Amino acid sequence: MPDSNRHAESAWSYHDATRHSYASIRANPHSLDFANQPLPFKIYPTLAPSRLPGELRQTGVAALSAIAESVPFGTNSAPGLRSVAQLLYLSAGITRQRKYPGGEIYFRAAACTGALYEVELYLVCGDLADLQAGVYHFAAAEFGLRRLRAGDYRSVLVEATGSEPAITHAPLIIVCTCTYWRNAWKYQARTYRHFGWDNGTLLANLLSVAAALGLPARVVCGFVDATVNRLLDVDSQREVAFSLVALGHGSDPPPLCLREVSPLGLETVPLSRHEVDYPIMREMHAASSLQSPAEVATWHGRGSPTNLSPPDGPVVQLQPLSDAEMPRDPIEQVILRRGSSRQFARTPISMAQFSTILDRTTRGTPADFLDPIGSQLNQMYLIVHAVEGLDPGAYVFHRDSGAIECLKRGNFRDQAGYLGLEQQLPADAAVDVFFLAGLQPIFEQFGSRGYRAVQLEAGILGGKLYLAAYAQQLGATGLTFYDDEVIRFFSPHAAGKSAIFLVAVGNSVKQKHWLEPVAP
Numbered sequence: 001m002p003d004s005n006r007h008a009e010s011a012w013s014y015h016d017a018t019r020h021s022y023a024s025i026r027a028n029p030h031s032l033d034f035a036n037q038p039l040p041f042k043i044y045p046t047l048a049p050s051r052l053p054g055e056l057r058q059t060g061v062a063a064l065s066a067i068a069e070s071v072p073f074g075t076n077s078a079p080g081l082r083s084v085a086q087l088l089y090l091s092a093g094i095t096r097q098r099k100y101p102g103g104e105i106y107f108r109a110a111a112c113t114g115a116l117y118e119v120e121l122y123l124v125c126g127d128l129a130d131l132q133a134g135v136y137h138f139a140a141a142e143f144g145l146r147r148l149r150a151g152d153y154r155s156v157l158v159e160a161t162g163s164e165p166a167i168t169h170a171p172l173i174i175v176c177t178c179t180y181w182r183n184a185w186k187y188q189a190r191t192y193r194h195f196g197w198d199n200g201t202l203l204a205n206l207l208s209v210a211a212a213l214g215l216p217a218r219v220v221c222g223f224v225d226a227t228v229n230r231l232l233d234v235d236s237q238r239e240v241a242f243s244l245v246a247l248g249h250g251s252d253p254p255p256l257c258l259r260e261v262s263p264l265g266l267e268t269v270p271l272s273r274h275e276v277d278y279p280i281m282r283e284m285h286a287a288s289s290l291q292s293p294a295e296v297a298t299w300h301g302r303g304s305p306t307n308l309s310p311p312d313g314p315v316v317q318l319q320p321l322s323d324a325e326m327p328r329d330p331i332e333q334v335i336l337r338r339g340s341s342r343q344f345a346r347t348p349i350s351m352a353q354f355s356t357i358l359d360r361t362t363r364g365t366p367a368d369f370l371d372p373i374g375s376q377l378n379q380m381y382l383i384v385h386a387v388e389g390l391d392p393g394a395y396v397f398h399r400d401s402g403a404i405e406c407l408k409r410g411n412f413r414d415q416a417g418y419l420g421l422e423q424q425l426p427a428d429a430a431v432d433v434f435f436l437a438g439l440q441p442i443f444e445q446f447g448s449r450g451y452r453a454v455q456l457e458a459g460i461l462g463g464k465l466y467l468a469a470y471a472q473q474l475g476a477t478g479l480t481f482y483d484d485e486v487i488r489f490f491s492p493h494a495a496g497k498s499a500i501f502l503v504a505v506g507n508s509v510k511q512k513h514w515l516e517p518v519a520p
């Protein structure tokens with residue numbers, strides 16, 4: 001299927017088939033089969049994990065700085081084992097647990113739809129301090145690493161990414177994969193959208209921790225899928241590489257890997273007694289797969305996406321806190337404090353808190369599909385319910401001028417609850433942030449793979465929103481939505497766009513000790 005990525009029909013078919021509407025939700029007979037619930041972890045029973053160091057380093061870097069900044073590419077640095085442990089724990093480690101009559105839920109550092117944790121992490125590294133070169137799987141349950149291959153395989157990823165410069169010079173590359181069934185058990189075919197969201201919230205944490213540790217980091221979405229999947233030896237009918245993150249920088253490219261990337265044939269514990277397949281997700285994935293380093297190189301050269309046209313309605317200038325004024329709660333503390341709000345109080349947040357959240361979240365994400373850094377595929381549309389000094393209403397955020405444009409004034413709490421799949425959370429929040437994108441220009445620029453990128457970016461921005469809220473003692477939660485109703489609500493401004501993701505922010509109603517903290 002050469003160059004299938006260029007044709008976006010499959011991405012449109014997938015997107016259209018997985019829209020939520022009032023009618024589609026009511027017509028869906030799906031119910032949760034708890035007896036067949038998938039395991040939340042990937043386990044290789046024949047490989048013993050080596051435990052990672054458990055002590056968290058206090059970087060002292062303010063979360064509001066860590067989410068907004070990145071270490072310039074080219075700064076020489078390599079993580080050692082302790083930094084690796086810190087990166088893994090604060091992005092995908094078990095941070096809290098909750099017992100319930102049927103068992104236990106292990107909550108992880110980043111938010112994830114349904115707490116189903118379909119994202120797995122793998123390390124591909126050269127020799128690092130206290131960690132030998134190899135390909136490793138992060139065993140979240142044991143907080144350890146299982147070595148799948150010994151030796152330096154980074155050049156396989158250099159080739160797979162068409163010699164992407166950050167990958168070429170990275171001492172460590174983290175590969176994020178997504179497992180269909182782990183999430184589809186609950187969300188069925190809509191799971192492919194969740195891959196981007198859930199991988200994205202995880203990456204928001206990972207990028208922030210990397211910045212706090214002084215490591216350059218870059219998200220890479222363009223790679224030859226089959227080569228990466230083969231290196232990890234995943235069964236790509238079930239689990240697929242979704243994003244890579246280059247971490248650190250060394251002057252020399254890795255030595256050419258002369259070993260054969262042979263199948264490993266390692267046993268893994270079945271996730272469930274049986275799995276249900278949703279073929280449109282695999283079709284979506286195949287259609288957005290890149291086949292050769294040459295195709296990847298062209299994909300990388302696509303340039304920056306389109307931006308918003310200048311405001312033509314009333315504009316309110318944001319008033320974010322400066323570095324000197326902002327809360328300085330460190331990133332480690334904020335990640336451990338984070339947990340999705342289960343209920344919001346209908347109390348206002350301040351204009352400074354609101355402005356700081358938007359400002360810090362959108363200072364730029366280093367990624368191969370966002371060139372120059374700071375460009376965005378998603379635009380942020382807002383329903384403001386309770387921000388001091390701001391009329392309640394619908395707005396759109398203009399990042400370039402640090403301002404919001406009013407689209408319509410009014411109290412839209414009921415509509416927001418409806419748009420967020422008839423849930424109470426978006427009705428009670430102080431502000432709902434909707435991520436909307438023009439899919440057509442994105443597909444023209446990036447082919448079907450643009451669909452992965454736009455979902456992933458929304459997840460990263462959403463994850464940063466979470467952290468910006470919790471850094472200021474506020475709460476947040478990701479939410480799902482009625483696709484077309486969202487666009488109708490924000491139209492005519494949003495006409496022609498698609499709803500990608502939603503995050504609500506506000507003052508959480510404190511829950512009574514329903515979660516126990518877990519140390520690494």
Ligand SMILES: Cc1cc2nc3c(=O)[nH]c(=O)nc-3n(C[C@H](O)[C@H](O)[C@H](O)COP(=O)(O)O)c2cc1C
Pocket residue numbers: 107108109110111112113114115197198201338339340341421423425477478479480
């Ligand atoms: C992309 C995304 C969508 C979510 N959608 C909803 C939702 O529609 N309703 C809800 O109550 N929680 C939603 N959540 C919150 C998750 O249920 C929550 O992240 C998960 O249970 C893990 O708990 P934690 O975030 O407190 O660690 C969503 C989270 C994410 C990341």
